Amino acid sequence: MRGSSVGEWPPAWRSTHQRVAVLGALSGCRDFVSARELHATLTLEGTTVGLTTVYRTLRALEQGGRVDVVRERTGERLYRPRPTDGHRHYLVCRRCGLSRTVDADAVERWADNVAAATGFAEVEHTVELTGICEQCHAVTPS
Amino acid sequence: MRGSSVGEWPPAWRSTHQRVAVLGALSGCRDFVSARELHATLTLEGTTVGLTTVYRTLRALEQGGRVDVVRERTGERLYRPRPTDGHRHYLVCRRCGLSRTVDADAVERWADNVAAATGFAEVEHTVELTGICEQCHAVTPS
């Protein structure tokens, strides 16, 4: 979305072992994960972090534009570290969760045009693509 | 409003006064409404309908593809009757909720191309556009 400054989030961001752990675990994820999954992973690793802290950290990252967020059908939020600057769009497998970055220039251009044509200001867009990846589809086509 | 030639999703769809009321109230909405708002509206009108029934009716309409659904930032679902067949995309004002149908052929084509190029099956897409409408922006630019 437009207008999010990617630089520095909270004025004072302390480096605690919990935050480092959350960031580390998140970085290790290639696909989208929920706060609960992240918390479970950390716990299994032996890291002591509260679920609340995971939520708070993810929210801070989200506000800072450092992660991409999609919503499950249930409303649950799934997070993924943002590879580079600017936002990305993904195609996520509904079966296994595999995510794949897709080229979304066409959508970006379209969104810009809509913004210009409608008179709306501060137009932001969310695009979510889901499907069944080749592997999953091979196992159970329908 | 007219409800006779409605469609036929659930194998057996009984016409109860509650369902007629929900459909009527929903039809009267030009913009997106939540289940709670719909329920409140009906209650104010003097119609006795349970919140549960509103949810169930909306879910049935959603499954039958008779309403468009968007998600609030909070995760809350907002519904709007679908004008015609085929799904639509909207540009919604974050201040007043005003919604506007936008031409989304470009996005449809792009989604189809992505589906074809990635090997994913049953690709579905969700596109949500939000902004500040001209009126609201005139009142408080930022």
Added chain:
DNA sequence: TTCGTTGCAAAAGGTTTGCATACCA
């Protein structure tokens, strides 16, 4: 009469908050 539908209450599920404690800078 039959069986889908309703509504209340309670559960579920995810996310946020209050508040006392712990700890980084």
Added chain:
DNA sequence: TGGTATGCAAACCTTTTGCAACGAA
């Protein structure tokens, strides 16, 4: 030391479900 971060428990919100009563066909 000062003020931020943490974590537990409880609160919140929206949505779903169990179940007995109801009512359309």
